[in-house]
Amino acid sequence: MGGHLRVYFRVVRVRFVKDGQEKPQGGDEMRIRKLFGRAVLSRTWGIGTLWWVLGALSAVWSAEPQITATVSPQAVIVGAQVTYNVSIKVGDAAAMRNQGPALRGAPACPLLRTVSPRPSSRNQVQIINGAFQQSYELTWKLQAMQEGEGQIAGLQIEIGGQVYPVPPAAIKVAKSAEDTLPASLRSGDLLSATTGEAEIDQQLKGRLFATLTFSKTDVFLQEPIMVDCVVYADGIEGGLIEKSFGWKPEGLKDFVVGETAFADPAWRQGTLGGRQYSVRTVARYYLVPTRVGEVEIPLTNAVCQVQVKTSDPFFGNDPFFGNIMGTQAVPASMPVRGTKIRVKPLPTQGQPPSFQNAVGNFTFAARVNSQAISEDDLLTLTFEVGGTGYLGSITTPGLPDMKDWKVTGKPSEKVEGAKANPLFEGKKVFEYVLRPARSGALEVPQIAYAFFNPDQNRFVEVQRGPFKVNVTRGQQRQLQVATSTVSSDSPNPPAASEPTTPEQLAYLHTPLPSALTVVSFYRQGIFPVLLGLPVVLLGLAVGFRGWTEYRLRHQDEFALRQAGGRARKELKTARASLKSGQLEAFYSQLAEALRGYIATKIQRSAKGLTFEEIQEACEARGLPAEKARGLRRLFERCDGARYHAGGGDPAAAEELLREAEVLLDAMDQVFG
Numbered sequence: 001m002g003g004h005l006r007v008y009f010r011v012v013r014v015r016f017v018k019d020g021q022e023k024p025q026g027g028d029e030m031r032i033r034k035l036f037g038r039a040v041l042s043r044t045w046g047i048g049t050l051w052w053v054l055g056a057l058s059a060v061w062s063a064e065p066q067i068t069a070t071v072s073p074q075a076v077i078v079g080a081q082v083t084y085n086v087s088i089k090v091g092d093a094a095a096m097r098n099q100g101p102a103l104r105g106a107p108a109c110p111l112l113r114t115v116s117p118r119p120s121s122r123n124q125v126q127i128i129n130g131a132f133q134q135s136y137e138l139t140w141k142l143q144a145m146q147e148g149e150g151q152i153a154g155l156q157i158e159i160g161g162q163v164y165p166v167p168p169a170a171i172k173v174a175k176s177a178e179d180t181l182p183a184s185l186r187s188g189d190l191l192s193a194t195t196g197e198a199e200i201d202q203q204l205k206g207r208l209f210a211t212l213t214f215s216k217t218d219v220f221l222q223e224p225i226m227v228d229c230v231v232y233a234d235g236i237e238g239g240l241i242e243k244s245f246g247w248k249p250e251g252l253k254d255f256v257v258g259e260t261a262f263a264d265p266a267w268r269q270g271t272l273g274g275r276q277y278s279v280r281t282v283a284r285y286y287l288v289p290t291r292v293g294e295v296e297i298p299l300t301n302a303v304c305q306v307q308v309k310t311s312d313p314f315f316g317n318d319p320f321f322g323n324i325m326g327t328q329a330v331p332a333s334m335p336v337r338g339t340k341i342r343v344k345p346l347p348t349q350g351q352p353p354s355f356q357n358a359v360g361n362f363t364f365a366a367r368v369n370s371q372a373i374s375e376d377d378l379l380t381l382t383f384e385v386g387g388t389g390y391l392g393s394i395t396t397p398g399l400p401d402m403k404d405w406k407v408t409g410k411p412s413e414k415v416e417g418a419k420a421n422p423l424f425e426g427k428k429v430f431e432y433v434l435r436p437a438r439s440g441a442l443e444v445p446q447i448a449y450a451f452f453n454p455d456q457n458r459f460v461e462v463q464r465g466p467f468k469v470n471v472t473r474g475q476q477r478q479l480q481v482a483t484s485t486v487s488s489d490s491p492n493p494p495a496a497s498e499p500t501t502p503e504q505l506a507y508l509h510t511p512l513p514s515a516l517t518v519v520s521f522y523r524q525g526i527f528p529v530l531l532g533l534p535v536v537l538l539g540l541a542v543g544f545r546g547w548t549e550y551r552l553r554h555q556d557e558f559a560l561r562q563a564g565g566r567a568r569k570e571l572k573t574a575r576a577s578l579k580s581g582q583l584e585a586f587y588s589q590l591a592e593a594l595r596g597y598i599a600t601k602i603q604r605s606a607k608g609l610t611f612e613e614i615q616e617a618c619e620a621r622g623l624p625a626e627k628a629r630g631l632r633r634l635f636e637r638c639d640g641a642r643y644h645a646g647g648g649d650p651a652a653a654e655e656l657l658r659e660a661e662v663l664l665d666a667m668d669q670v671f672g
Helices: 002-012 027-063 198-204 321-325 526-553 555-579 583-602 611-620 625-643 650-671
Strands: 066-072 075-077 081-090 102-108 112-114 120-128 131-144 148-159 162-165 169-174 208-214 218-220 225-233 255-259 268-272 275-289 293-297 300-309 327-336 339-344 355-368 372-374 379-389 405-407 412-416 425-436 440-444 447-453 458-464 467-472
Touching: 066 148, 066 169, 081 148, 102 131, 198 300, 208 339, 225 300, 268 583, 275 300, 275 339, 355 458, 355 467, 379 447, 526 555, 555 583, 555 650, 583 611, 583 625, 583 650, 611 625, 625 650
Parallel strands: 075 169, 208 327, 218 339, 355 447, 372 467
Antiparallel strands: 066 081, 081 131, 102 148, 112 131, 120 131, 148 162, 148 169, 208 225, 225 275, 255 275, 268 275, 293 339, 300 327, 355 379, 379 425, 405 425, 412 425, 440 467, 447 458
């Protein structure tokens, strides 16, 4: 065949001359047609033969069943469940047409026990290129019982009278959730974020992770613990989607969990292990332990989304749409280590009789709604218990002997002033409704309420009352109950002693239009506006594209022009930190404002600039030597105040801020 094609192309090869293309003549044309026909025929024969050979081989291969076994997840902790799945594919449908595969044995592993002895199954039949293919999926539920590494084996499948072994599946059972992580994540004290994509994970390693900070780890029963989930990023915070951060405590069966609305509005600078990071608190929860002993908070996961560049098939190379369509959000998981909480029981010594398991720093108040009523009136007795602590531990205050009063119904209960967190901040209000038993100068007895204050490690009991109430004689009326009027035809008319209140019902009628007028959409006034909307959007897109390209071409000029304004804005932030007493943040923000200004003007990286280089660069640009030395001394004073004693003087900090503003004005005159 190759020879025919070579002869064919050799014959049809022509010469190009100045006047045009030469054409083959006479017998050459006939010879070309014959050679081309032979070439096509031989090629068709070769392809057909190869097709039938491959079909025969696929039929032979499909005769043998394909059996695979998987377990998910492959690494679990003791007590967790796994799914064991066996997939069977058979090409010869006749072997499985009338009955499914027969099981020999059962999945066995010394580390696991079978939760579902009989597997769930799923059958599927497909016809591919005229050939039948049948598949089965068998699924078992297994539970991890002891720590170690092993294999799930021992199962055989009988198909068409022949027995096939099921390949083993590896499983790892760990004592804690952290031990189930890959070794690449468990190296070091911090657990790097992972996305499941090796290339992205390699770039994130050591640059994105999360930790938990606990307000306390040694607490009393029902004492709230504040837990913050903090994210650390090294130079990649700009590629993280702001609203994608999250963390939820999972597997905390021994805690009552309450979420707060707290979150850092922006990144801040922080140091961990001698290394600088951008730090942000992304979630805050309160945990209330519900049992005594050592309670473990397991490994959990914080989440976020990372913007990564992608090659978009339509707009990947476009300078405008490529910036928008050329990225995608990839979800990232940040493993977070837990800790162990020691939960102590409440002390029994010194426990007042009025204590009802309320734990927190609470106050107790009581009042009555009136000091003079008649025998026919009702008195409302109100209690308020609140403050900071676990509001769920506050129960209804008990009443003493109320010999002169009758309690009507059950007390009402509501929570007030707990907008931020209804579980741990606010108060509970209880109301009793009392009816006097007689007339005269009556008294609501003194009422006591006790709670345990974990901060002071002691019980606190508060008494309120007694309350004096003057009750005058009434008409001894019974409580009036409103009922609907019963007609005389009713088989059960009301008794004469039962008060009845006639009800008159009036139906509400809304005016309805007599006819509905349907106006076509294209006749409405907004229709022309909508027609022109695409043109307006296209114009905005073109204008935005031009402005973006202009900013990219002149980004250095924009940075130089805006350096002074940015530095003064950062100095205002430093002044706000000074007023709020955050001196460490003030010195850091002051130094970063001037360092960023100088780095932008001399087109250098701010992180690599030393004090000597800053002084030399400013003198080289024309800043007087005295000013340059003063600038260096300012940086040294900022570092000294941040890392050494003696930096806590607000007056010195205020003077340093004024000096920085003067130096910034002087540098503006030099750098332009």
